[in-house]
Ligand SMILES: *[C@@H]1O[C@H](CO)[C@@H](O)[C@H](O)[C@H]1NC(C)=O
């Protein structure tokens with residue numbers, strides 16, 4: 001029975017680890033599909049940072065005058081199902097007919113990675129008909145850090161085709177995937193404060209349990225080192241009295257002399273009276 005239970009436990013553990021590793025292995029293959037124009041380690045690393053954006057089509061609508069376009073982007077995969085295309089433009093015509101233009105291919109990828117962004121470029125798109133010296137289209141996708149969003153919406157920033165050369169389509173996306181690792185927001189001061197607070201809490205709890213269970217104290221005396229803290233309290237009260245009270249110090253001894261001495265003697269006298277009775 002025990003052995004069965006152990007093996008079930010082991011199996012569960014292996015399953016859990018496998019389930020957690022699977023997306024990593026799976027995801028690592030996505031950006032491998034992108035062919036870099038210049039295969040460098042830094043570009044591969046930058047590309048690997050945006051792995052979480054893989055396996056999905058992003059789309060964004062764009063309207064110029066009468067024309068309505070939908071752009072579809074996929075990371076190192078066939079955008080909108082068009083083989084080899086990283087980004088396509090779908091023009092929706094009045095007749096409901098769609099014409100698809102490839103803006104960039106993912107076998108012509110360039111990547112730049114910054115601390116809180118990744119800049120992606122797909123080149124070798126279809127040639128412009130009559131703009132930009134009929135060069136090939138290309139697309140830039142800027143992916144910015146946003147810690148609040150896992151993977152955001154694709155946005156069209158600009159279609160620049162008024163130049164003679166180097167025209168481009170510019171897109172924007174936000175994702176927490178490109179954010180730098182979280183720094184510890186807590187300063188040294190607050191860490192010390194928290195540690196101090198925890199120590200006090202532990203002291204109180206352990207002390208309380210000790211007083212209650214071992215010493216057998218009741219009520220307020222369960223408070224750890226009760227006598228000591230009472231003394232500390234009294235001393236600080238005295239100190240505060242000494243420092244803060246505005247009354248002229250010279251007057252108090254006389255006042256005390258008058259008032260306290262009889263008080264000290266009185267109980268003894270009273271006791272003496274009581275005894276013979
Ligand atoms: C992207 O869209 C195309 C066409 O709609 C579809 O065939 C393909 O499976 C989609 N890919 C993903 C990863 O959703």
Ligand SMILES: *[C@@H]1O[C@H](CO)[C@@H](O)[C@H](O)[C@H]1NC(C)=O
Pocket residue numbers: 035083084105107108
């Ligand atoms: C990229 O793929 C296209 C077709 O999908 C092909 O014509 C082109 O030669 C390829 N480019 C590179 C650099 O492999």
